[in-house]
Amino acid sequence: MINQHQKEFKEKVEKANIPLGKRPDWLKVKLPTGDNYSDVRNLMREKKLNTVCEEARCPNIAECWNHRTATFMILGDTCTRSCGFCNVKLGMPNELDLEEPRRVVDAIKQLDLRHAVITSVNRDELEDGGATIFKECVRLISEEKPDCTVEILIPDFKGNEKTYEIIMQYPPDILNHNLETVKRLYHAVRPQAKYERSLKLIKWFKSKGLKTKSGIMVGIGERPEEVLSIMNDLFLHGCDIMTIGQYLQPTKQHLPVDRFVSPEEFQLYKEEGLKMGFKVVESSPLVRSSYHADEHARVDI
8 A cells, every 4th residue: 555655756756757768868878998997807807707797787887997896796607597687697507616716806906996896696506505605705805905895795595594604704894685676576577586585684684783785676667656665675674775776678588678767766766765764875877786886885884
């Protein structure tokens, strides 16, 4: 049932709506260039490392890499889940690469990164879901590049708290887990995930004293009042930082864009999130999980 506040908010959003058509100007970005960008790209090739920046075709790749912030994608380039929005290839992954954490930290040191985000594909075939590799990455960075803050963007590990305990052996500066979309759309958007399981994950890590973060996409079929509901659910489960960005269809085989959300609507979400009590809300069309991630690591919680 929609309460009065949600109704009023929905009316504001409807005034900010634009019809779905040609991609609007605010979603257009320049081709990535710059010395730092080239340094990061070349080193990733040399170290045989994957980045979600490239795999997900992130529109902010030039800005982040030129600020010497990078998002590493560990555990290979093949995912065991078939999310309707994601361009990472689906299949049976290769054997676990135990040397990957060493290459990640070597790249961080060589690039003198000030902040590193580490995410992964889902590895549901592994008993620990790959949590040990996350832990090793954080351990090596903390020991060998202690001036580099670390954010890990983790899968749900099927809700297995034993894997959470592995992560906590070397906790990151930020624990990120994206809910991606509203509860009603989970079957289409995240068919192998569970809305409540992801919320419980955020709550578990917050209970251990970590700075927590989550993100969603809009323009994939959600309703404004549902966005308010997921924001409220996240806040009540201990989420400190939230990111909200426009969904963009990576290929014709993925879920279509329902609408292009206006910058005005994104601003409304940001204002509502800050009123709820989030410490930070990054909300604009080109926002992705790693957007301004280095700044989030320095926010007091």
